[in-house]
Amino acid sequence: MILRRVQYELAGxxxxxxxxxxxxxxxxxxxxxxxxxxxxxxxxxxxxLKALMTSHYLQGRYADGAxxxxxxxxxxxxxxxxxxxxxxxxxxxxxxxxxxxxxxxGLSDAVEARGYSRDLCSYVRADLGSIETGRSPVGRLPRxxxxxxCTNICQTVLYWYRDLARRFGVPLVLxxxxxxxxxxxxxxxxxxxxxxxxxxxxxxxxxxxxxxREALSETARLSREGSQLWGECLxxxxxxxxxxxxxxxxxxxxxxxxxxGTEACNAYYRTLLDELRDRVRKGIGGLRGEERHRLxxxxxxxxxxxxxxxxxxxxxxxxxxxxxxxNAWAEASSGIDPSDPLGSAATTYAQILLNRxxxxxxxxxxxxxxxxxxxGAVLHSDRSCKPYSIGQVDxxxxxxxxxxxxxxxxxADHGDPRAWASExxxxxxxxxxxxxx
Amino acid sequence: MTREPYIRRQREEHGRxxxxxxxxHYPKELLTALDLLAVExxxxxxxxxxDAAGRIQPYVCSVxxxxxxxxxxxxxxxxxxxxxxxxxxxxxxxxxxxxxFGGWSKPAIPYLHPRDPGRASARRFARAELRAVASRLExxxxxxxxxxxxxxxxxxxxxxxxxxxxxxxxxxxLPLADVELYALLRRGEWLWPEDHLAELRLxxxxxxxxxxxxxxxxxxxxxxxxxxxxxAVLNGAGAWVAADDYAAVGxxxxxxxxxxxxxxxxxxxxxxxxxxxxxxxxxxxxARMRHLASLLERSGSRGVIVHVVKFCEPELFDVPAIRRxxxxxxxxxxxxxxxxxxxxxxxxxxRIEAFAEMLAGSGGAA
Ligand code: SF4
Ligand code: SF4
Numbered sequence: 136m137i138l139r140r141v142q143y144e145l146a147g148x149x150x151x152x153x154x155x156x157x158x159x160x161x162x163x164x165x166x167x168x169x170x171x172x173x174x175x176x177x178x179x180x181x182x183x184l185k186a187l188m189t190s191h192y193l194q195g196r197y198a199d200g201a202x203x204x205x206x207x208x209x210x211x212x213x214x215x216x217x218x219x220x221x222x223x224x225x226x227x228x229x230x231x232x233x234x235x236x237x238x239x240x241g242l243s244d245a246v247e248a249r250g251y252s253r254d255l256c257s258y259v260r261a262d263l264g265s266i267e268t269g270r271s272p273v274g275r276l277p278r279x280x281x282x283x284x285c286t287n288i289c290q291t292v293l294y295w296y297r298d299l300a301r302r303f304g305v306p307l308v309l310x311x312x313x314x315x316x317x318x319x320x321x322x323x324x325x326x327x328x329x330x331x332x333x334x335x336x337x338x339x340x341x342x343x344x345x346x347x348r349e350a351l352s353e354t355a356r357l358s359r360e361g362s363q364l365w366g367e368c369l370x371x372x373x374x375x376x377x378x379x380x381x382x383x384x385x386x387x388x389x390x391x392x393x394x395x396g397t398e399a400c401n402a403y404y405r406t407l408l409d410e411l412r413d414r415v416r417k418g419i420g421g422l423r424g425e426e427r428h429r430l431x432x433x434x435x436x437x438x439x440x441x442x443x444x445x446x447x448x449x450x451x452x453x454x455x456x457x458x459x460x461x462n463a464w465a466e467a468s469s470g471i472d473p474s475d476p477l478g479s480a481a482t483t484y485a486q487i488l489l490n491r492x493x494x495x496x497x498x499x500x501x502x503x504x505x506x507x508x509x510x511g512a513v514l515h516s517d518r519s520c521k522p523y524s525i526g527q528v529d530x531x532x533x534x535x536x537x538x539x540x541x542x543x544x545x546x547a548d549h550g551d552p553r554a555w556a557s558e559x560x561x562x563x564x565x566x567x568x569x570x571x572x
Numbered sequence: 573m574t575r576e577p578y579i580r581r582q583r584e585e586h587g588r589x590x591x592x593x594x595x596x597h598y599p600k601e602l603l604t605a606l607d608l609l610a611v612e613x614x615x616x617x618x619x620x621x622x623d624a625a626g627r628i629q630p631y632v633c634s635v636x637x638x639x640x641x642x643x644x645x646x647x648x649x650x651x652x653x654x655x656x657x658x659x660x661x662x663x664x665x666x667x668x669x670x671x672x673f674g675g676w677s678k679p680a681i682p683y684l685h686p687r688d689p690g691r692a693s694a695r696r697f698a699r700a701e702l703r704a705v706a707s708r709l710e711x712x713x714x715x716x717x718x719x720x721x722x723x724x725x726x727x728x729x730x731x732x733x734x735x736x737x738x739x740x741x742x743x744x745x746l747p748l749a750d751v752e753l754y755a756l757l758r759r760g761e762w763l764w765p766e767d768h769l770a771e772l773r774l775x776x777x778x779x780x781x782x783x784x785x786x787x788x789x790x791x792x793x794x795x796x797x798x799x800x801x802x803x804a805v806l807n808g809a810g811a812w813v814a815a816d817d818y819a820a821v822g823x824x825x826x827x828x829x830x831x832x833x834x835x836x837x838x839x840x841x842x843x844x845x846x847x848x849x850x851x852x853x854x855x856x857x858x859a860r861m862r863h864l865a866s867l868l869e870r871s872g873s874r875g876v877i878v879h880v881v882k883f884c885e886p887e888l889f890d891v892p893a894i895r896r897x898x899x900x901x902x903x904x905x906x907x908x909x910x911x912x913x914x915x916x917x918x919x920x921x922x923r924i925e926a927f928a929e930m931l932a933g934s935g936g937a938a
Contacts, residue, residue, distance in 0.1 A: 250892035294889035313684040322700030329693035492668035525665035528627045529673040
């Protein structure tokens with residue numbers, strides 16, 4: 136146990152920074168491809184992000200046996216777990232890495248052979264496939280002592296985590312957030328608070344220590360600050376030209392998803408914010424050339440094809456300046472009140488985008504289009520994510536009719552390239568760009 | 573009589589308003605107590621009506637796409653409101669899509685039942701949610717809910733459950749073909765409970781009068797027995813449904829072990845908890861597997877048919893566990909996916925026939 140703890144600390148504090156420094160050195164001395172890219176050089180902060188995430192995942196390799204480990208859904212009110220000293224693992228984040236590396240088909244095959252349908256969310260197939268095959272872009276994930284699942288993003292996670300609980304034989308903490316039609320009801324909010332208290336009791340048993348409520352307030356404060364800093368980073372793209380592309384945000388999002396509620400996360404976003412603001416001052420845009428049209432992206436990224444999509448559009452002066460997906464984490468814990476960490480978490484986490492009705496989503500898209508001065512929107516119709524995708528056909532029409540934004544539906548899947556038809560997508564995006572004249 | 577004339581007659585003769593109800597679980601006692609006729613909407617099967625279904629992507633289940641088409645083309649105009657139980661992500665989204673963006677202009681009432689309903693927090697929420705739904709239904713009915721009437725409705729639905737359970741359990745000696753039995757049970761999706769109970773009792777009087785079919789008994793689990801022609805194919809191929817775990821049928825037959833709670837609201841929740849495990853409510857997959865294994869044993873079924881709707885995540889997530897459960901018992905399993913077609917595809921027909929033949933060949937009829 137002590138040795139394991141030493142390894143865990145060393146991995147985070149010593150080894151990861153060295154690896155990051157080596158990677159940085161290699162990057163600086165790597166010959167750049169002659170291929171013309173429509174994008175400005177990557178942000179310097181990217182190295183800090185890589186160091187942070189490398190440290191997190193490297194520590195994770197030694198976490199089991201050293202500290203309690205929780206596998207957590209992206210929208211889970213993580214603050215109490217953090218305060219209890221859990222090392223948190225986000226299978227969605229891990230599945231996104233599998234998607235970027237295009238290894239999902241192989242992982243999916245492994246679980247399809249066991250009866251899992253290809254029609255299930257590709258994050259689930261990637262994650263369960265990784266457990267079945269032992270293949271992972273990060274070497275290995277630590278074994279969980281606890282599973283923490285919040286249904287504010289979908290019901291899929293409930294089935295996914297139930298499966299994980301069976302595999303690992305560990306407790307599952309469920310926070311069921313009733314869907315919000317219009318405004319949340321008092322009894323729904325109370326239900327979420329009650330579940331948080333029930334979840335805390337389970338997590339305390341697993342962590343073998345009581346929750347320090349004062350420390351929880353501090354974690355809540357950090358969490359809120361992290362979300363707000365992330366929101367400020369995103370808001371820099373309201374400038375013309377936007378200092379980065381919204382799609383950069385997909386990658387820089389990693390910290391607020393996986394390390395929300397830590398000072399390390401917030402320190403990273405301060406660095407990023409400084410750099411973005413510096414770019415704004417200097418008039419440096421995310422695109423090398425002129426930013427002719429500004430777009431909103433809706434839904435998860437097509438992780439394995441983001442470069443393909445953004446390059447095609449970027450080459451013609453189309454830049455994604457905001458996305459509903461990255462914005463979700465700016466809202467995730469921004470409403471948390473450190474003086475009422477559970478009550479405010481219940482209200483805030485239950486009202487994230489995916490747990491609210493379609494008029495709310497339309498309002499959000501409209502507001503984003505106005506605030507970021509976007510004149511177009513690409514709505515990724517994600518075969519894997521029904522809660523995010525149902526309603527997009529109407530949203531597309533209403534964006535045009537009510538907000539005056541040209542919109543297109545792009546059929547894909549966030550993780551499984553077998554559902555991606557590159558040529559069809561290029562034709563559709565080509566026609567979309569032509570419609571701007 | 574079919575649904576629409578029946579709804580009209582209920583209105584004319586009893587002054588009853590009607591509420592369309594999306595699948596699966598809902599507190600029907602509340603509607604009965606308020607004199608509201610529940611008319612369930614499982615699709616309906618066939619191609620979607622009109623082109624409104626195109627507002628939902630084709631990778632979403634046909635139950636939801638067809639329901640959108642049906643509602644948006646006026647198919648449910650005979651009713652006064654629609655109730656959307658929080659069954660899955662797709663129905664949840666349908667509720668906001670059709671109510672907020674067009675297709676349904678009458679009241680749309682969500683019913684948010686909790687996941688893992690046995691937890692203390694979930695029970696408290698469920699009680700409060702019942703009251704919230706009741707007050708929305710009161711507005712439709714134009715009357716307030718009387719607790720004595722609610723207690724009577726609880727008692728009535730327990731009788732309906734008991735009669736349905738008796739028919740399903742005594743199936744072997746009930747001289748009805750599967751198609752006939754399912755037609756009878758599924759009329760409960762829209763008949764007034766007393767009318768349904770009368771029909772059930774007539775059928776129950778015939779229990780014990782038939783001989784166990786000289787066919788292979790099978791357990792069927794899945795979503796909804798559509799197309800109904802599948803049952804005829806099954807019977808024609810020499811098999812019969814000896815045990816049922818369809819979400820639309822057996823999974824909604826509560827089997828309480830004691831008398832109802834004196835508080836009728838509590839009794840409504842009890843009835844829900846006394847229903848067989850369903851993935852859309854419970855997180856306890858093992859409980860469902862135990863239930864299926866016991867259904868198999870009690871019925872003497874020789875094979876299992878898993879019949880799910882394509883893209884239905886709640887059901888699809890249980891398929892690996894169902895496979896494991898029956899593989900471990902060396903029980904043959906047929907997996908069928910359908911899209912609420914009106915007709916069984918030739919391929920599905922062949923697979924059912926081959927499955928039944930295989931079962932008959934391996935020790936066969938009971
Ligand atoms: S991608 Fe969609 S369906 Fe999959 S886990 Fe995330 S929210 Fe749920
Ligand atoms: S078939 Fe499945 S996905 Fe479709 S409405 Fe029913 S429970 Fe939901």
